[in-house]
Structures are given as C-alpha cells and as structure tokens.
Amino acid sequence: MDDKDFEILKLMQANAQLTAEALGYEIGLSAPAVQKRLKKLRETGAIEKEIAVLSPTKLGRDMTVIVGVVLERESRMHLDLFKRRMRQAREVQQCYYATGEADFILVVAVSDIKEYEAFTQEYFFDESNVSRFTSSVVMDRVKVSLDIL
Amino acid sequence: MDDKDFEILKLMQANAQLTAEALGYEIGLSAPAVQKRLKKLRETGAIEKEIAVLSPTKLGRDMTVIVGVVLERESRMHLDLFKRRMRQAREVQQCYYATGEADFILVVAVSDIKEYEAFTQEYFFDESNVSRFTSSVVMDRVKVSLDIL
DNA sequence: TATGAAAAGCCGGTAAC
DNA sequence: GTTACCGGCTTTTCATA
Numbered sequence: 001m002d003d004k005d006f007e008i009l010k011l012m013q014a015n016a017q018l019t020a021e022a023l024g025y026e027i028g029l030s031a032p033a034v035q036k037r038l039k040k041l042r043e044t045g046a047i048e049k050e051i052a053v054l055s056p057t058k059l060g061r062d063m064t065v066i067v068g069v070v071l072e073r074e075s076r077m078h079l080d081l082f083k084r085r086m087r088q089a090r091e092v093q094q095c096y097y098a099t100g101e102a103d104f105i106l107v108v109a110v111s112d113i114k115e116y117e118a119f120t121q122e123y124f125f126d127e128s129n130v131s132r133f134t135s136s137v138v139m140d141r142v143k144v145s146l147d148i149l
Numbered sequence: 150m151d152d153k154d155f156e157i158l159k160l161m162q163a164n165a166q167l168t169a170e171a172l173g174y175e176i177g178l179s180a181p182a183v184q185k186r187l188k189k190l191r192e193t194g195a196i197e198k199e200i201a202v203l204s205p206t207k208l209g210r211d212m213t214v215i216v217g218v219v220l221e222r223e224s225r226m227h228l229d230l231f232k233r234r235m236r237q238a239r240e241v242q243q244c245y246y247a248t249g250e251a252d253f254i255l256v257v258a259v260s261d262i263k264e265y266e267a268f269t270q271e272y273f274f275d276e277s278n279v280s281r282f283t284s285s286v287v288m289d290r291v292k293v294s295l296d297i298l
Numbered sequence: 299t300a301t302g303a304a305a306a307g308c309c310g311g312t313a314a315c
Numbered sequence: 316g317t318t319a320c321c322g323g324c325t326t327t328t329c330a331t332a
Contacts, residue, residue, distance in 0.1 A: 009208070012201035016165060019323065033302055035324065048202045052161035054297050055197050059158070061297045066247055066254050083291045094256075095292040098215055100285035105215050107243075109297050136249035142232045143244040146295065148203050148210045148258050168310065179316055184311060 001046070004029060005037055009046065010149045012038075016050040056109060056141075063110050064093075064138035068102030069124070072131040082129060091119045102134070150195070153178060154186055158195065159298045161187075165199040205258060205290075212259050213242075213287035217251030218273070221280040231278060240268045251283070 007027045011018055020034040027034075041047045056062040071078060079097070086095040086106065094107040110116045116135075124130040156176045160167055169183040176183075190196045205211040220227060228246070235244040235255065243256040259265045265284075273279040 009201070009203055013203055014198075014200065016199045016201045021323075030303055031323080032304085032325080036302090039325095044207070045204050046207050048204050049163075050165045050199060050201050051163065051295070052158070052165045052199050053197045053295055054158055054162050055194050056297050058193065058195050059297060064245065066245060066249075083289070087292050092292060093294055093296060096213065096215060096285075096287045097289035097291055098285040098287045100215075100283060102285065104291075105285060134249060136245075136247040136251070136254060138245045138247045140232070140246035142246055142253070143236050143241060144295070145242055146200070146202055146293070147242060148205050148208060170310075180310080181312080181318090182316060185316095188312090 005041060005046075006149065008034065008037055009041065012047065012050075013147050013149060061109050061111050063112055063116065064141060065106075065108045065110070065116055066136040066138065067104075067106040067108055068134045068136075069104040069106065070101075070131045070133065071103050072129045074103065078129050085123060089119075089123060091115070154190060154195075155298065157183065157186055158190065161196065161199075162296050162298060210258050210260050212261055212265065213290060214257045214259070214265055215285040215287065216253075216255040216257055217283045217285075218253040218255065219250075219280045219282065220252050221278045223252065227278050234272060238268075238272060240264070 004027055008023055011023055011026060020031040020038065023029075023038075024031045024034045029037075038047075056064070069082075071082060082104065083095070083097065086092045086104070091108050091110055092106055093109045096105045097103065098105055108116065108119060110119060120133070120135075124133055153176055157172055160172055160175060169180040169187065172178075172187075173180045173183045178186075187196075205213070218231075220231060231253065232244070232246070235241045235253070240257050240259055241255055242258045245254045246252065247254055257265065257268060259268060269282070269284075273282055
C-alpha cells in the first residue's frame with residue numbers, strides 16, 4: 001500500500017465511476033496497472049464496497065432526525081438486542097454506540113414527522129428497553145459523506 | 150419513475166458494481182432497458198453519485214466522534230461561516246444543522262484522540278464562534294450507511 | 299523477481315431501430 | 316425491448332529495474 005494506492009482511494013471515495021484510464025491519467029500510471037491495484041484494494045477490503053448515493057429530496061425521504069437513545073438496562077444481551085433491531089430497521093441510516101449522555105446515537109431518514117412518530121412507537125415504546133430519547137430535527141444537511149481520506 | 154426504477158435504486162444503493170445484466174435479471178428486464186433507466190436516474194439526480202466506501206479500520210482512521218456544537222452568536226453570517234468551515238474540514242464526515250440542544254451535530258473521523266484534540270483546537274477554540282461542545286466517542290459503529298430506500 | 303507497460307480477446311455499455 | 320457497434324476491462328506476454 002503506497003502513495004499511488006492512497007491517491008486511487010481518495011479519487012474513488014469521491015467518484016467510483018472513474019475508469020481505470022482516468023485514474024491512471026490523474027496519478028501517472030497505465031490503465032492496467034491501476035486495474036491491478038484496484039483489484040487488490042477490493043480484495044484486501046480497503047475498498048469495502050461501491051454504492052450509489054441517492055437524493056433524499058428527489059425521492060421524498062428528506063426528513064432527517066438525529067436521535068440520542070438512553071437504554072433502561074445496559075447488559076450485554078440488551079445492548080446486542082438493540083443493535084440488532086437498529087441494523088434491520090429501514091429508517092435507521094446510521095447507529096453508533098457511544099460514550100456520553102446517550103448510549104446510542106442514530107441518524108434516522110423518514111418522509112415526514114408522521115413516519116418518524118411511527119418509528120419511535122415501534123422501536124422506542126412498545127416493549128422496548130428504551131429509558132428516554134431526544135430528537136433533533138435536521139434543518140440543513142450541511143455535509144454528508146463517508147470520506148475518510 | 151415506476152416500481153422498476155425503485156427496485157433498481159434499492160439494489161444500486163447497496164451495490165453500485167452490479168452490471169445492467171445482473172440488475173435486469175433481478176427485476177425482470179433486459180440489460181439495455183436497465184441501462185436506459187440508469188442513465189435517466191443519473192441525469193435527473195435521483196442517483197447523485199457513486200462512491201467507494203473505504204474501511205476506516207484498514208486505513209487507520211478508525212476513531213469516530215459525534216460532536217454537538219452550540220454557537221455563541223447565531224446570525225445568518227455566523228451560521229454560514231461555520232457551515233463553510235465544516236464543509237472544507239477533512240475530519241468532518243457529516244455536519245447537520247438541527248433543532249434541539251446543539252445547533253450543529255457532527256460526525257468526525259480521526260486516527261486517534263490526539264488528532265481529535267488538534268481538530269477541536271483548530272475549529273472550536275482559536276477565534277471561533279463556538280460557545281460549547283460535547284464529544285461522544287464511538288465505541289461501536291453499529292450501522293453506517295446512506296440508504297434511504 | 300517483482301512491477302509496470304503493451305497487445306489481444308472479451309464483456310458490458312451506448313445508440314439506432 | 317432487441318440488435319449491432321464501440322469502448323473499457325481482463326489477461327497474457329514482454330521489458331526493465
């Protein structure tokens with residue numbers, strides 16, 4: 001893993017549609033050389049996956065809520081159960097188990113407040129282990145990316 | 150935009166490497182037909198972009214911190230300035246302007262606590278407009294995606 | 299020996315029908 | 316939605332450090 005690899009990763013995390021030729025042009029390598037590196041980067045897991053980023057506004061799911069969740073009981077079993085529920089919940093874009101005020105911090109994507117209310121009912125009230133939760137409604141998605149380089 | 154389009158989007162947001170042929174096989178359409186739809190979905194902006202998701206652990210940037218920021222002054226000018234700084238900050242993966250306790254909620258990706266401390270110094274202390282901020286260190290990235298369908 | 303460059307065959311994407 | 320053409324990707328081979 002050298003500088004060229006990092007340059008490839010940096011370009012690919014912004015635009016995965018770039019052809020090997022275009023990448024090669026940018027970093028000064030032939031197309032096949034880039035292909036080889038890309039293959040290795042995918043195999044070793046440096047590139048986890050390639051995904052399409054959809055437009056929340058154009059698809060009518062443009063309400064985002066940041067939720068802080070405090071659990072009632074924090075045993076290993078209860079934690080794992082909550083994690084599993086969050087992973088499978090369609091509305092939950094992101095879920096972090098963290099230190100601080102809240103045990104879990106969620107990024108929830110819904111169509112409107114009604115759908116959000118239904119979500120809280122299903123996951124935070126009915127027979128759940130949730131002690132309390134705070135909702136921050138997003139007014140502006142200033143920056144949204146998964147870039148790490 | 151019909152059901153077939155939604156099916157394509159759902160598959161593409163999970164894996165943008167799927168060929169038109171594979172997509173067509175899944176949803177019962179010919180490859181060129183899928184191509185046509187994909188082109189339109191990209192042009193209309195339903196698909197904003199296609200990106201590579203990199204592995205934070207394999208690339209040594211595996212510390213994530215959720216930050217709540219309260220500003221000193223909340224005028225339009227100060228808000229815009231802060232937004233601009235967050236957009237250009239390499240460490241800031243995501244930035245939301247939201248209701249509730251904090252004015253802004255950030256997802257920050259760094260290598261270690263030292264780098265995080267440097268980040269807070271640069272953006273929250275020196276001549277900034279930040280009144281106070283809270284840091285939640287992520288112990289488990291339970292779920293991280295940008296899926297909206 | 300390992301790494302990048304060059305050439306040929308193949309697969310997927312684009313455009314006309 | 317199908318067919319034909321074109322371009323990019325993969326693989327093999329070759330050169331080089």
